[in-house]
Amino acid sequence: MIKNETEASKMDEGFINASDDKSLPLKQRQVNISCQNVFRIFQQGNLEVVALKGVNMNIYAGEIVVIMGPSGSGKTTLLNVISGMDQASAGHVFIRGFDVTRMKDEGVQQILQNEIGIVFQFFNLIPSLTAEGNVELPMTIAKKSNEYKRTRVHELIKEIGLEDRAHHRPFTLSGGEKQRVAIAMAFANNPTIILADEPTGNIDSISSEKIMNIFRQFIQKNPDKSIVIVTHNPEVRKIADRTLIIKDGQIIRELGKIDSESTESIHADDEGMQEMDKIVQMQKEKDKVEKILNPDFRFIDFQDINVCPRCKSENILKNFDQEDGSYKVKNNQLVTRAVIFCPECYQVYYQWVSLFDIRQEVS
Ligand SMILES: Nc1ncnc2c1ncn2[C@@H]1O[C@H](COP(=O)(O)OP(=O)(O)OP(=O)(O)O)[C@@H](O)[C@H]1O
Numbered sequence: 097m098i099k100n101e102t103e104a105s106k107m108d109e110g111f112i113n114a115s116d117d118k119s120l121p122l123k124q125r126q127v128n129i130s131c132q133n134v135f136r137i138f139q140q141g142n143l144e145v146v147a148l149k150g151v152n153m154n155i156y157a158g159e160i161v162v163i164m165g166p167s168g169s170g171k172t173t174l175l176n177v178i179s180g181m182d183q184a185s186a187g188h189v190f191i192r193g194f195d196v197t198r199m200k201d202e203g204v205q206q207i208l209q210n211e212i213g214i215v216f217q218f219f220n221l222i223p224s225l226t227a228e229g230n231v232e233l234p235m236t237i238a239k240k241s242n243e244y245k246r247t248r249v250h251e252l253i254k255e256i257g258l259e260d261r262a263h264h265r266p267f268t269l270s271g272g273e274k275q276r277v278a279i280a281m282a283f284a285n286n287p288t289i290i291l292a293d294e295p296t297g298n299i300d301s302i303s304s305e306k307i308m309n310i311f312r313q314f315i316q317k318n319p320d321k322s323i324v325i326v327t328h329n330p331e332v333r334k335i336a337d338r339t340l341i342i343k344d345g346q347i348i349r350e351l352g353k354i355d356s357e358s359t360e361s362i363h364a365d366d367e368g369m370q371e372m373d374k375i376v377q378m379q380k381e382k383d384k385v386e387k388i389l390n391p392d393f394r395f396i397d398f399q400d401i402n403v404c405p406r407c408k409s410e411n412i413l414k415n416f417d418q419e420d421g422s423y424k425v426k427n428n429q430l431v432t433r434a435v436i437f438c439p440e441c442y443q444v445y446y447q448w449v450s451l452f453d454i455r456q457e458v459s
């Protein structure tokens with residue numbers, strides 16, 4: 097039954113028969129995902145939110161594609177529409193040639209289970225199961241045999257480098273380890289497409305590197321597959337074959353591969369990169385505001401800063417700016433950058449503040 101449904105919604109044969117040979121030019125390779133004029137409109141009372149405004153893109157076999165864009169630009173909505181967790185309001189999404197926008201629920205479920213693995217930002221692990229148990233779960237849902245599951249779990253745990261943590265439950269694992277378990281879960285049923293929503297969002301930079309390596313190795317071993325990563329982290333571009341910039345629900349720019357060893361080229365000075373830098377900067381500001389507004393945030397009270405530099409409101413929040421390079425020695429003073437958030441004019445400001453005289457500290 098599903099076969100008939102999928103057959104009926106299949107694209108022209110050329111798509112599915114295209115090659116997954118990585119040595120071929122991109123456009124001659126198999127298209128694993130194709131979005132054609134995809135719209136997603138949310139109704140909020142009387143208001144219409146157009147989250148996707150005619151997205152067109154192809155993701156080819158053997159590619160890692162990063163999607164970047166400011167908050168609210170439609171990244172998560174796009175992943176949800178591709179994965180079948182949400183439905184496009186108009187347009188078509190083809191997964192390996194099958195039009196999932198035209199399928200009934202059962203057909204979409206089948207595609208989702210067979211072709212797509214999803215990595216979420218917040219891991220979504222089952223707390224009562226061990227790392228191994230979590231990795232096994234998607235295979236149990238897919239009704240795989242016990243023998244198959246045993247072999248595959250072993251293989252996956254090795255692939256993510258967690259052999260020594262296999263019997264640990266999520267609460268004893270670090271953020272990076274939890275994310276690796278989540279990735280193994282996404283790989284479990286051997287899907288063609290991995291969709292990852294901010295996979296390095298809640299982990300440190302060393303763990304991020306490990307995760308990027310796992311993705312890189314996965315694609316090297318599986319040239320017929322594709323990975324799509326939504327992120328605000330420009331470092332992830334190191335593993336990307338292409339970066340798509342999304343803004344206001346539209347893909348506005350495509351950036352090529354960067355030299356994997358160079359961090360400088362992540363911030364190269366061409367037009368596309370400037371656009372992306374702006375987006376990253378906007379996101380950093382937003383993250384900072386969220387951090388400052390977080391009630392668990394530990395405040396340092398800079399006595400000298402009492403009012404908003406712009407509107408002079410006394411209702412301000414202030415803290416260390418925790419970015420690299422936020423300490424300097426200036427006129428024998430160790431100075432640091434304070435970050436100030438004004439809830440009245442909703443602006444972030446920075447101000448250098450003296451901590452102590454370094455000559456006194458030495459003597
Ligand atoms: N269920 C919903 N109902 C109404 N509006 C929604 C819904 N989901 C998303 N939106 C709106 O659609 C737009 C795109 O949201 P989306 O979550 O896709 O953005 P994003 O780029 O992933 O943002 P972020 O980086 O903050 O996660 C936003 O304006 C958002 O408020």
